[in-house]
Amino acid sequence: MSRWEPNARGRLEQAAMELYGERGYEQTTVTEIARRAGLTERTFFRHYADKREVLFGGSVLLQDLLVKTLAEAPASAAPIDAVAGALHAAAAVFDARREQSRQRQKVVSANAELRERELVKLASLAAALGEALRARGVPEPSASLAGEAGVAVFKVAFERWIGGADDRAMGAYIQESLDELKSVTAAGEA
Incomplete structure (x- = not known):
């Protein structure tokens, strides 16, 4: 094998997703992922700490x-609205990876350990959004509430987007979820 490995990370991700789909997450080993990608285990570990981190x-x-x-x-x-702008920016990136997102979510949903890791990821995103809002001068609890609400909007929109039968962009689902959140919170106002 040559020392230079073009797109090693992408090749490892593709190999892992193929194997997770064929054999299941639990039954797939790092050795198999590396072999499928045409790389060594050492190269795998240069890019990922473990097979979970591919996801x-x-x-x-x-x-x-x-x-x-x-x-x-x-x-x-x-x-x-600042959070909404950030969600729309993320949605644009996801649109190019719809099928990969569907495959990834299928693997995550089938494994309790991965579902737990997904929740940790979402909690980290909410905390980061809250911190970014505090840095903008937004006081508590508004900063934390907006960060948590943003992640809830993202989660609902993402699930609808990957499950959707239409070709609408993720941003459309983000906007619908934001509008629904605003509608729910405004319903009690007189």
Whole structure:
């Protein structure tokens, strides 16, 4: 094998997803993933700490995108509107990976350990959004509430998007979920 491995990370991700789909997450080994990708185990471990991280490796990039976009929102934006802008930026990235997102979610949903890890990821995203809002001067509990609400909107929109039979962009589902949240919270107002 050559020392240079073009797109090793992408090849490992593809190999892992294929094997998880064929054999199941629990039955798939790192050795098999590396072999399927045409790489060594050592190369696998340069990119991922374990086979679980193949499914969650993009979490840091997602969090960075959400926080960066939120920080760049106009100072006059209401907290939930700043969060909405960040969610729409993330949705644009997901649109290019719809089938991969469906495959990933199928694997995660079939395994209790992975579902738990997914909840940890979502909690981390909510905390990061709350922190970014506090950095913008949004006081508590508004910052935490907006961060948690944003993650709830993301989760509901994501599930509808991957389960949807139409070709609508994830941003459409984000907007529908945001509108529904605003409707629910406004329903009690007189």
